[in-house]
Structure formats: C-alpha cells, structure tokens
Amino acid sequence: VFKEYKDKVVTYEANESFMLGSPKIKTFRYQEITLGAELDSVKTGTVHYSDPSAQSAIINDITSGQGDYAKLSYILVDNDGYGYIGVQGQAVPEFEVRQALAHAMNVELTVSNYYGELASVNYRTMTKILWAYPENPQPIYPYDGTGAKSKDLFLKAGYVYDEADNVMKYPEGHEKAGKQVTFKFTLPAEASDHPAGSVFLDAQKVLASIGVKVDIEVDNNLLEKLNAAYDEGIQVWAAAWGSGGVDPDMFQIWYSDPAVNQGRSATGLFYLFESGSDEQKAMLRELNDLIIAGRSTLDVEERKVIYARALELSTGLAVEIPTYQRKNMFVYNSDVIKTDSLFTGEDVTPFQSPLSFIWNVELN
Numbered sequence: 599v600f601k602e603y604k605d606k607v608v609t610y611e612a613n614e615s616f617m618l619g620s621p622k623i624k625t626f627r628y629q630e631i632t633l634g635a636e637l638d639s640v641k642t643g644t645v646h647y648s649d650p651s652a653q654s655a656i657i658n659d660i661t662s663g664q665g666d667y668a669k670l671s672y673i674l675v676d677n678d679g680y681g682y683i684g685v686q687g688q689a690v691p692e693f694e695v696r697q698a699l700a701h702a703m704n705v706e707l708t709v710s711n712y713y714g715e716l717a718s719v720n721y722r723t724m725t726k727i728l729w730a731y732p733e734n735p736q737p738i739y740p741y742d743g744t745g746a747k748s749k750d751l752f753l754k755a756g757y758v759y760d761e762a763d764n765v766m767k768y769p770e771g772h773e774k775a776g777k778q779v780t781f782k783f784t785l786p787a788e789a790s791d792h793p794a795g796s797v798f799l800d801a802q803k804v805l806a807s808i809g810v811k812v813d814i815e816v817d818n819n820l821l822e823k824l825n826a827a828y829d830e831g832i833q834v835w836a837a838a839w840g841s842g843g844v845d846p847d848m849f850q851i852w853y854s855d856p857a858v859n860q861g862r863s864a865t866g867l868f869y870l871f872e873s874g875s876d877e878q879k880a881m882l883r884e885l886n887d888l889i890i891a892g893r894s895t896l897d898v899e900e901r902k903v904i905y906a907r908a909l910e911l912s913t914g915l916a917v918e919i920p921t922y923q924r925k926n927m928f929v930y931n932s933d934v935i936k937t938d939s940l941f942t943g944e945d946v947t948p949f950q951s952p953l954s955f956i957w958n959v960e961l962n
Contacts, residue, residue: 606630621957622939637929641666646934647953652716652927660929671932673940674716674925678948679840680725681708681793681921686835687866688828690781693878696916698751699781699834700739702801708922711796717924722909723852725839726923727948729898730846730905738913743800749808752779759809766809780811784835786820793922794836824864836921844949846905848889852912854882865917878915885911928952936960 601609608628612621631639636650650656652674659667683703685696709717720726721735742748749766753759756769757779768774783802789795802812817823821837823830853859854871863869871882888908892901913920928951930940939960940952953959 616957618957622960623956626956640670640929640931643931647928647930649926649928652713652925654714654716656927656929657716669931669933670929671937672930673928673942673946673952675928675946675951676727676948677840677924677926678725678727678842679838680720680923681836681838682723683794683797683919683921684824684827684835684837684865685917685919686827686833686864687874687915687917688869689831689833689866691866691870691874692755693875693916694751694755695757697739698748698755699801699805700916700919701742701747701751702745702804703739703797703919703921704741704743704800705737705797705919705921706741707796707800708793712793713922713924716927717793717922720920720923721913723912723918723920724846724848724905724909725842728842728844728846730902732902732906732909735909738910739916739919743804745804745808748805748810752808752810764807764809778809778811780813781805782831782833783812783814784817784820784832785814786816786818786837788816789814792836793924797921798836825862827864828866828869846901847893848885848905848908848912849893852908853886853889855886858886867915867917870915870917881911881915885915932962934961936962 599611599613601611603609606629610626612624614620629645631645631648636648637656639645640648657672660670660672685699687696690696690699706719709719718726721737722732724731749759752766758767758769759765760767766779767776768779783798785792785795785798789799798814802814805812820832820835823832824835824837827835849859850861852867854863854867856868856871867882870878874882885908888904888911892904892908895901912918930952936959939958941950941954942952946952
C-alpha cells in the first residue's frame with residue numbers, strides 16, 4: 599500500500615489483508631537511481647536489488663566474492679527482444695544489393711567481441727524466447743569474409759566493377775551511375791560501445807575489398823529517427839527490439855500492405871510492397887498471408903509451421919539482419935534478501951522476475 603514519495607523514493611507498507619497472505623516484508627521502497635549506477639548502488643547498500651546491464655566482468659567479480667562483491671548474488675534471464683541490423687528498403691531497393699550487404703555482416707562478432715557468454719547468435723527476425731522460434735535455424739545469408747558472394751550479387755544487380763581501380767560503380771540508369779558505390783552505416787553509440795560496432799567495422803573492410811565504400815557515423819538520436827528512416831537519410835543501422843510479448847504475431851512490424859497496416863515501417867516494407875521487384879512483392883504477399891494465417895488458429899503446432907516459413911521470408915528480405923539474443927541480469931544483496939524466497943533458475947523468465955511474488959520474499 600502506498601505510503602509516501604520523498605527524495606526520489608517511493609515507500610510502500612504491507613497490506614496485511616492481501617488475499618494471498620500477509621507480505622513477509624513490511625516496508626518496501628523503490629528508489630530512483632542514475633542509469634548506469636545500478637551495480638554500484640547495490641554494492642554500496644543504497645539499494646538491495648537492481649538490474650544492471652549484464653556483463654561478464656560483473657559475473658566474474660561476484661563469483662570471486664572479494665570485498666563488496668562477497669555479499670552479492672546474481673540471476674540471469676533471456677531478454678525479451680533481440681538485436682538487429684536494419685537495411686532501409688526504399689534507400690536500398692535492389693534485393694541483390696541488400697543480400698550482398700547481409701553476406702558481408704559477421705553477426706557472430708556481436709557475441710564474441712561484445713557479449714561473450716551472455717548472448718547467442720540469432721538467425722531469425724524473432725526473439726528466441728518465443729515458442730514459435732524455429733529449432734536450430736541456419737543462417738539465410740551466411741557470412742563471407744572474402745567478399746566474393748557480395749561481389750557476385752552486386753554484379754547480378756547490374757553494378758559495374760572496375761577491377762583495375764578496385765571500384766564498384768553504380769549501374770547505368772542509376773542516379774549515381776558511374777560513381778563509386780557508397781553506403782552510410784549508422785550507430786547510436788561509438789563502435790567500441792555497441793554490440794554491432796565490430797560487425798560494421800568488419801563489413802567495412804569486406805566491402806572495401808570489392809570496391810564498395812562504407813562510411814560509419816554515430817547519431818545519438820538514431821532510435822528516435824527510425825520511424826522516418828528514409829526521410830532522415832538512414833540507410834543501414836543497428837538497433838534492438840524489446841518487449842516482444844508472449845505471442846509471436848508479426849503483424850505490426852511485418853505486414854506490408856499500407857491499406858491494412860496503419861503503422862510505420864522503418865525498413866521500408868510499404869514501399870517494397872508497392873514498388874519493389876516482382877520477387878520482393880511475391881515474398882511480401884506470401885508473408886502477409888502467413889501473418890493472417892498465424893492469427894487465424896490457436897493450434898500451437900500449426901502456428902509453428904506457419905511462423906517458420908514466415909520467418910524465412912522476413913529474414914530473407916534482408917531488410918532486417920538479426921544479430922544476437924542477449925541476457926538480462928538481476929543483482930541483489932544476499933546478506934539482506936533471503937535467496938530461497940526469490941524466483942530463481944527456470945522460474946525466472948522474461949515475463950516473471952525474481953520479485954514477481956513480492957509478498958513471499960523474505961529478508962534475512
């Protein structure tokens with residue numbers, strides 16, 4: 599029951615008449631802390647429970663049990679969302695060119711160079727926590743660090759390669775015909791501070807080897823611009839989805855008929871539905887039909903088959919290249935909070951935190 603709000607602290611007192619039993623903790627406080635200070639706040643005793651960004655270094659420090667870390671414990675859970683690299687379909691309308699970019703992206707670097715054991719590679723445009731996510735899917739556009747696959751796709755799209763100067767040029771009829779092919783990759787933070795940073799840097803080298811220039815820029819306001827990505831001049835970017843929910847319905851993001859879907863498409867699906875190549879239009883029509891079919895039955899096994907094919911199409915369009923599925927972390931002071939009163943292990947899910955049954959949580 600709410601008692602007061604003072605100095606950025608909300609105080610609650612136990613409701614002794616709660617239908618599931620009197621709460622074990624009689625006074626409970628929510629305290630506002632600075633973003634990024636979650637771990638330090640638990641270490642110093644400012645708070646007893648928080649959710650810092652999951653990092654291997656934190657796990658190692660808590661496991662070592664030295665100093666202030668001796669009193670800390672942690673719980674990991676899969677994040678309800680996934681990382682991705684977007685390729686704007688109106689800015690890059692040629693299917694083969696988007697495919698070429700996808701083959702130049704070594705998405706495994708988001709794990710090996712950034713998250714380590716706290717993430718895994720994702721090969722479909724859906725969070726891996728959902729029951730509809732296919733079992734052990736294979737990459738649709740496997741990484742080719744030689745650039746050969748990307749080069750073949752550029753040539754298939756009509757682009758011209760000057761071998762003597764190692765320059766890939768826009769094709770005849772293109773508004774930039776004869777000029778070097780150039781892309782702008784945008785990150786919301788410095789490459790060293792972003793999971794996709796090393797992917798972009800590596801892709802820059804791969805594409806340079808076939809004469810394609812890549813400029814990498816940082817835009818701190820990137821995420822705010824994505825609903826109007828084409829108008830904002832955003833071609834290729836890195837971001838992440840969150841709060842995907844418990845149902846795999848793909849309508850909001852992937853249904854591409856603007857007469858039916860009144861939302862926005864950062865990746866330019868509405869443009870491709872109306873103006874893309876025949877192949878892309880056919881893929882989008884099939885995807886739309888599958889999305890409606892997935893909404894038309896409650897049979898889980900039937901829906902799994904539907905979404906497996908739908909995800910092949912959505913990923914195959916190469917407007918969104920999935921990268922990683924990461925974990926979230928909860929850290930708490932085990933000298934204060936009784937561990938066996940929290941949800942732990944498989945009881946913790948993206949939809950059920952360690953404190954979900956707060957009335958059962960006890961203090962030592």
